[in-house]
Amino acid sequence: MLAMVFAIASLAKFRSPASTKDDLNDLGLPKPKMLARILPIAELVTAALLIVYPVVGGVTAVALIATFTTLLLGKLRSGQTKGCACFGSWSKENLSYWDISRNVVLAILGGVAVFG
Numbered sequence: 001m002l003a004m005v006f007a008i009a010s011l012a013k014f015r016s017p018a019s020t021k022d023d024l025n026d027l028g029l030p031k032p033k034m035l036a037r038i039l040p041i042a043e044l045v046t047a048a049l050l051i052v053y054p055v056v057g058g059v060t061a062v063a064l065i066a067t068f069t070t071l072l073l074g075k076l077r078s079g080q081t082k083g084c085a086c087f088g089s090w091s092k093e094n095l096s097y098w099d100i101s102r103n104v105v106l107a108i109l110g111g112v113a114v115f116g
Helices: 002-015 017-026 032-052 054-077 097-115
Strands: none
Touching: 002 017, 002 032, 002 054, 002 097, 017 032, 032 054, 054 097
């Protein structure tokens, strides 16, 4: 299930690289053009690892989710509610604590992959 989430997020970003770059720029991330190329690849590799090597994929997934969640928490605390576009152009809703809750559940799934 977690592999599917990462694959969908990756494909959504691959589908619209310009939008992904703009979204990453809106989040205030450095070098959004470069990140727009790297992030979907990292998500797709994570999805593959979750299927082929679940422990390695689980660790990678939890690391990515923790990074995303930390970023989103910082944005929420600063009052920013512009969407995270976590799933590319398919997710343009305003940022909320629902995104944090979703990420906690996904991190738990990553932990299950690691610890079985």
